[in-house]
Amino acid sequence: MSRPVRVRFAPSPTGALHIGGVRTALYNYLFARQNGGQMLLRIEDTDSNRFVPGAEEYIIESLQWLGIKIDEGISVGGENGPYRQSERREIYKKYVRQLLLDGKAYIAFDTPQELEAKRAEVANFQYDASTRMQMRNSLVIPEAEVRQRIADGEQYVVRFKVEPNEDIHLHDLIRGEVVINSSILDDKVLYKSADELPTYHLANIVDDYLMKISHVIRGEEWLPSAPLHVLLYRAFGWEDVMPQFAHLPLLLKPDGNGKLSKRDGDRLGFPVFPLEWHDPKTGTISSGYRESGYFPEAVINFLALLGWHAEGDKELYTMDELINAFSLQRVSKAGAKFDFEKGKWFNHQYLIQKNNDELAQLFMPILKEHGIEAPHDKVARIVGLVKERVNFVKELWYETCFFFEAPTEYDEKSLKKRWKEDSPKHINELLNVLEGVDDFSAENLDKVVMAWIAEKEYGVGVVMNAFRICLVGAARGPHIWAITDEIGKEETLARMRTALKKLS
RNA sequence: GGUGCUAUCGUCUAGCGGUCUAGGACAACGGCCUCUCACGCCGUAAACCCGGGUUCGAGUCCCGGUAGCACUACCA
Numbered sequence: 001m002s003r004p005v006r007v008r009f010a011p012s013p014t015g016a017l018h019i020g021g022v023r024t025a026l027y028n029y030l031f032a033r034q035n036g037g038q039m040l041l042r043i044e045d046t047d048s049n050r051f052v053p054g055a056e057e058y059i060i061e062s063l064q065w066l067g068i069k070i071d072e073g074i075s076v077g078g079e080n081g082p083y084r085q086s087e088r089r090e091i092y093k094k095y096v097r098q099l100l101l102d103g104k105a106y107i108a109f110d111t112p113q114e115l116e117a118k119r120a121e122v123a124n125f126q127y128d129a130s131t132r133m134q135m136r137n138s139l140v141i142p143e144a145e146v147r148q149r150i151a152d153g154e155q156y157v158v159r160f161k162v163e164p165n166e167d168i169h170l171h172d173l174i175r176g177e178v179v180i181n182s183s184i185l186d187d188k189v190l191y192k193s194a195d196e197l198p199t200y201h202l203a204n205i206v207d208d209y210l211m212k213i214s215h216v217i218r219g220e221e222w223l224p225s226a227p228l229h230v231l232l233y234r235a236f237g238w239e240d241v242m243p244q245f246a247h248l249p250l251l252l253k254p255d256g257n258g259k260l261s262k263r264d265g266d267r268l269g270f271p272v273f274p275l276e277w278h279d280p281k282t283g284t285i286s287s288g289y290r291e292s293g294y295f296p297e298a299v300i301n302f303l304a305l306l307g308w309h310a311e312g313d314k315e316l317y318t319m320d321e322l323i324n325a326f327s328l329q330r331v332s333k334a335g336a337k338f339d340f341e342k343g344k345w346f347n348h349q350y351l352i353q354k355n356n357d358e359l360a361q362l363f364m365p366i367l368k369e370h371g372i373e374a375p376h377d378k379v380a381r382i383v384g385l386v387k388e389r390v391n392f393v394k395e396l397w398y399e400t401c402f403f404f405e406a407p408t409e410y411d412e413k414s415l416k417k418r419w420k421e422d423s424p425k426h427i428n429e430l431l432n433v434l435e436g437v438d439d440f441s442a443e444n445l446d447k448v449v450m451a452w453i454a455e456k457e458y459g460v461g462v463v464m465n466a467f468r469i470c471l472v473g474a475a476r477g478p479h480i481w482a483i484t485d486e487i488g489k490e491e492t493l494a495r496m497r498t499a500l501k502k503l504s
Numbered sequence: 505g506g507u508g509c510u511a512u513c514g515u516c517u518a519g520c521g522g523u524c525u526a527g528g529a530c531a532a533c534g535g536c537c538u539c540u541c542a543c544g545c546c547g548u549a550a551a552c553c554c555g556g557g558u559u560c561g562a563g564u565c566c567c568g569g570u571a572g573c574a575c576u577a578c579c580a
Contacts, residue, residue: 012580047579112578119577124505126576157578175509184507184576192578200580224508224575247509250573254515257572305529309517313528332510332517335573339515342530352543389542399542418540464539476541 003241005037006214008073009063010204012044013055016277016286017062019338020219020251020260023303027248028217029068030304030326040211041073043084044204046197053280056084062274066296067319080211085203092198095206095236096158096191104235105190107146108137108159126186129164150193158191160201160232168227173215173246173328180227188228201225205232208243216243217328220335221259223247246328249307250335260338262286270340274299293392298347307336316349348391356380362393370397372404382486385478399477403486406495407473410503414475418465424504426463427470429456431496440489442481470499 009025011017017025032039041063043056060075072078082088099105110118110127114136119125132139137159138146150156166182190202198206208216226245233242251260254268265272266286276288289299301317309332310325317325351359360380367374386399410419433452437445453463465475471483471492484492 010580014580044580050579108578110578115578124576126506155578159578172509178508180508186576189578194578199578204580219574220509221574221580227508249510252573259573306516311518313518315529334510336517337515339530342516345530386542388544414540459539461539466539468540472540474541475539478540478542480539 003214004212005032005035006040006212007032007037007217008040008042008208008211008213009070010040010042010044010207010218011059012047012050013052013059014047014050015052015055015262015279016273016275016288017055017059018260018262019272019274019289019303022062022066022274022299023251023306024217024219024248025063025068026066026300026303027308027326027328027331030323031215031217031328032071033323034326037214038071039069040078040080040213041070041075041083042207042211043074043086044200045084045086046200046203048086048195048197054278058275058277065290066274066300085207086197088203088207089196091210092191092203092206093196096198096202099160099190099235100158102235103161105158105160106132106138106187107150107156108135108187108189109141109149109154109156110136111155127159128162128183128186132159132161132187156193157189159187160190160228160235162187162228162231168230170226170230170245172223172226173244174249174331175223175247175333178223178226180224182227182231185228185231188225201228201232205229205236205238209233209236209238209241212241213243215246217246217248220247220250246331249332251306252335252337254338254340259335264338268340270343272338293394294343294347295350298343298350301350302343302346306338307332316346344391351390351393352388354387356384356387359383359387359393359396363396366394366397367404370401370404374404378486385482402472402477403483406491406498407471409473410469410499411474414469414473415503418475419469419503420462420466422462423466423469424500426458426466427496427500430463430467431493431500434489434493434496437489440484440492442485445481445484467496469503470496 007028009028011021029039031037041060043059045051056074063070070076072080073083096105100107108127115127125131127135141149162182162185164183168180168182170178170180172178188201189199191198197203226247230239230242233239252258253260253264260272262272271287271289271292273286273288274290276291277286279286290296297318300319300322304317304322304326305315308326308330310327310330357376357380360376360383363379363383364376367379382400382403383396386396390396390399430449430452433448437448450460453460464480468475468477468480471480471487477483487495
């Protein structure tokens with residue numbers, strides 16, 4: 001049975017989109033594109049209590065930033081809408097009614113408090129075939145009374161009637177055959193009258209069916225409930241169009257145990273969100289990859305390789321190359337610890353690939369923040385000299401500040417190592433030499449200065465390092481003639497005089 | 505507790521019975537380059553969870569153990 005590939009990314013708007021969720025979206029996208037299929041974005045907001053304003057917009061903006069394009073769904077529309085589950089109440093109600101009519105589900109009046117009490121009283125209590133006849137539901141209460149209670153406004157839920165002791169086989173595209181016995185499943189709540197909304201399980205199956213989803217690619221946390229979903233497809237008689245499942249390994253904390261959580265990011269000093277997130281409830285701000293200076297291509301590349309690996313040793317992939325190379329069969333089964341260090345390396349790779357004009361464009365606003373206004377071509381030139389030594393655009397400031405302003409202080413470690421007893425004398429003499437040089441080009445300066453050093457029989461390193469300290473304020477930076485070339489004669493001499501004054 | 509999934513260097517991973525004295529990348533360390541710091545290049549250290557099978561032969565297949573993770577809600 002071959003049908004058009006249609007996948008969906010279906011987050012719930014309970015906060016910022018987690019980086020693990022981003023990877024799920026990415027894999028869905030890669031799979032869809034590779035197979036000439038479509039990707040849907042559906043918002044699973046069936047829990048009215050957990051709704052967070054702004055989350056939906058955040059998700060859309062994140063995917064946009066990362067270059068994950070949605071073909072159908074929220075924000076782009078389509079023929080199978082609405083794509084927000086809270087707007088599909090009537091659709092779900094119809095299917096719930098059908099299940100009830102077919103005797104595949106029943107109405108239960110047990111309150112959350114009663115269930116809680118039951119769980120406290122009976123160890124490992126489970127609402128299932130073994131216990132449901134002792135509970136307050138339409139299986140034990142006469143039909144007329146059930147009607148009356150509902151008419152009286154009593155709240156209820158609809159539970160799925162799971163037949164016990166049946167092995168449910170599931171073919172997972174990543175894990176192969178998975179078998180689970182139905183007895184371990186409970187009679188899941190499918191619908192709650194309180195907010196007239198279904199729970200995830202029902203909404204998910206109904207929507208995937210109605211939206212003609214061919215492949216469900218989601219996190220491993222769903223694997224235990226996948227058999228329930230199979231049962232639901234069967235109950236509706238949709239088994240022949242049931243999507244194929246692929247359960248992705250989870251992203252784990254870099255330290256210690258457990259899956260990566262929203263709080264790990266700022267605790268360990270790296271973002272777990274694509275974009276900066278301002279929580280409207282707590283007011284806390286969490287850092288994002290975009291604001292931290294990551295390129296979307298780097299984040300995509302990094303994430304793609306966290307749990308997936310093509311044949312060969314290639315590690316740098318554009319989105320198109322990923323689309324081409326991706327395969328679910330090559331997704332790892334084990335969870336991956338989130339290795340933040342490698343993310344920096346990816347960013348570095350993409351940064352050095354960018355041309356100087358592009359980088360200058362990105363760097364100019366940062367320069368402005370430091371009070372520097374410089375012409376584009378100058379910035380581009382300078383950036384070109386140092387781009388290989390940074391991972392992020394914002395680090396460019398540290399590497400280039402001395403091109404724009406004279407050092408105001410001198411790095412102590414550099415002084416200790418490179419500013420010798422003779423240094424003031426050397427600099428003084430060099431100052432005299434340079435004052436007489438009119439051609440300040442790199443080639444000429446190199447010729448003149450090297451000749452002078454040779455004549456005086458000074459050590460090249462000793463003189464040049466002291467010179468560098470005058471210009472940069474520390475023992476670092478690009479080639480010294482690149483610096484003098486950029487700042488010019490007057491500034492070079494001025495910095496030398498300042499240093500002589502301050503360091504003698 | 506129950507059920508399921510998983511298990512190769514510190515980390516991400518390659519490996520789909522012999523070519524594995526286990527390959528790549530990040531990180532670490534050392535060297536080269538060099539006026540400095542980087543980059544780059546070269547190199548070093550570093551792993552098949554344990555125990556049984558199957559097989560002429562197991563990192564690769566099977567079973568058990570152990571460990572990790574997930575799920576076990578009127579959350580997704």
